[in-house]
Amino acid sequence: MLPMMIECYSALLSYTAIVRDTIRESRKCIFLIFNLLIFSLSTKAQLPANYPETYICYQTEDAIIIDGKLSEKSWKKAPWSIYFSDLENGSAAEKGERTRFKMLWDDNYLYLAGELEETDIRGEMTERESRLYEENAFEFFLDPDGDNHNYMELEINALNTIWDLKMNKPYRDGGQLNDAWNMRGLKTAIQLCGSLNDPKKKDKKWYVEAAFAWEDLLEMAQYRSKPWNGALWKMNFLRTDWEHVVVNNDGEKRVQRKNCKFWAWQPVGAINMHQPEKWAYLQFSKNKVGESTVVVQDLDFELKMTLMEIYEQQKRYFLKHKKYCFDLKKLDIEQNKISKIEGGVRLEETKTAYEAKANGLKAIYVIRENGQLQRIDYR
Numbered sequence: 001m002l003p004m005m006i007e008c009y010s011a012l013l014s015y016t017a018i019v020r021d022t023i024r025e026s027r028k029c030i031f032l033i034f035n036l037l038i039f040s041l042s043t044k045a046q047l048p049a050n051y052p053e054t055y056i057c058y059q060t061e062d063a064i065i066i067d068g069k070l071s072e073k074s075w076k077k078a079p080w081s082i083y084f085s086d087l088e089n090g091s092a093a094e095k096g097e098r099t100r101f102k103m104l105w106d107d108n109y110l111y112l113a114g115e116l117e118e119t120d121i122r123g124e125m126t127e128r129e130s131r132l133y134e135e136n137a138f139e140f141f142l143d144p145d146g147d148n149h150n151y152m153e154l155e156i157n158a159l160n161t162i163w164d165l166k167m168n169k170p171y172r173d174g175g176q177l178n179d180a181w182n183m184r185g186l187k188t189a190i191q192l193c194g195s196l197n198d199p200k201k202k203d204k205k206w207y208v209e210a211a212f213a214w215e216d217l218l219e220m221a222q223y224r225s226k227p228w229n230g231a232l233w234k235m236n237f238l239r240t241d242w243e244h245v246v247v248n249n250d251g252e253k254r255v256q257r258k259n260c261k262f263w264a265w266q267p268v269g270a271i272n273m274h275q276p277e278k279w280a281y282l283q284f285s286k287n288k289v290g291e292s293t294v295v296v297q298d299l300d301f302e303l304k305m306t307l308m309e310i311y312e313q314q315k316r317y318f319l320k321h322k323k324y325c326f327d328l329k330k331l332d333i334e335q336n337k338i339s340k341i342e343g344g345v346r347l348e349e350t351k352t353a354y355e356a357k358a359n360g361l362k363a364i365y366v367i368r369e370n371g372q373l374q375r376i377d378y379r
């Protein structure tokens with residue numbers, strides 16, 4: 001009898017312990033959910049309405065072979081970006097024309113994987129430095145130091161033809177493309193899930209896999225150094241998606257491209273990708289892929305946007321008055337945006353035109369008539 005009672009008693013004790021642990025775990029769980037809710041609500045509340053996307057790029061856990069296949073363990077664990085939307089108005093793409101990407105990094109390379117849904121895979125250009133946007137292409141833009149100048153672009157088509165170039169500044173500021181610039185360490189591959197240039201067969205998608213050597217990217221980076229944990233680089237993607245129609249030219253049937261759709265990771269409000277200040281953030285994490293990382297917010301985002309607005313309004317003012325303005329109140333900017341900045345904005349005349357300077361949390365930022373957003377670190 002006694003052993004049975006002891007058994008019953010110990011069973012009761014362990015049952016009580018399980019119940020107690022369960023209650024404790026549930027409490028912990030409720031507490032965690034509550035905290036997450038508060039965190040997500042407060043993060044959302046803190047982010048300005050026009051704050052762009054952030055993609056967190058983790059470190060690889062195995063070697064990435066650039067063969068167009070995303071079969072590596074690291075790729076499987078890496079999160080997909082959101083699907084691209086219309087470059088101009090942000091409207092969503094239909095199934096069959098959606099695009100997204102993944103990224104990873106290690107000591108030698110920044111890796112990129114693109115997935116492009118496509119019912120009719122097309123590609124004709126085979127020579128490097130061809131204007132690939134004139135046909136279906138996947139385009140990658142990167143401005144490591146986020147100053148709007150000296151940024152790179154890579155375009156690639158379904159034939160693995162590439163166009164790599166550097167812009168000294170956007171076209172709006174008199175910029176010129178330099179496609180004699182070649183990324184010497186670049187590796188790219190394509191995988192087609194379907195047939196090329198055969199509209200009779202319905203295709204599914206195509207993949208891009210690429211590796212960018214750090215030495216090609218670092219010439220544009222702050223301090224020319226590899227990203228630190230939590231570093232934010234400016235980045236965007238574009239996909240040109242042409243409609244192909246068969247035309248009859250004097251009895252000869254030819255396929256012609258018309259009505260291009262432009263899909264972007266971060267829509268920029270106009271069919272013009274060359275507005276780097278409107279791109280989104282690539283956040284580097286030193287954690288291995290599969291782990292998690294807190295999203296880093298650019299705390300100077302609003303200040304930078306206000307300086308870019310001053311740059312825009314100065315251009316308008318100059319067109320109208322043939323001179324720049326040195327009274328911020330005369331520029332068409334909501335004045336509370338300026339009064340919100342600790343220390344305000346200092347607008348001064350320079351030898352060439354003007355400069356507007358403001359103290360951010362991370363650094364001092366200066367905008368001039370050439371559109372370069374210079375960053376001066378606090379000592």
Ligand SMILES: [Ca+2]
Pocket residue numbers: 064065066067068069070071072209
């Ligand atoms: Ca691969």
Ligand SMILES: [Ca+2]
Pocket residue numbers: 143144145146147148149150151220
């Ligand atoms: Ca730059």
Ligand SMILES: [Ca+2]
Pocket residue numbers: 129163164165178179180181182183
């Ligand atoms: Ca080139």
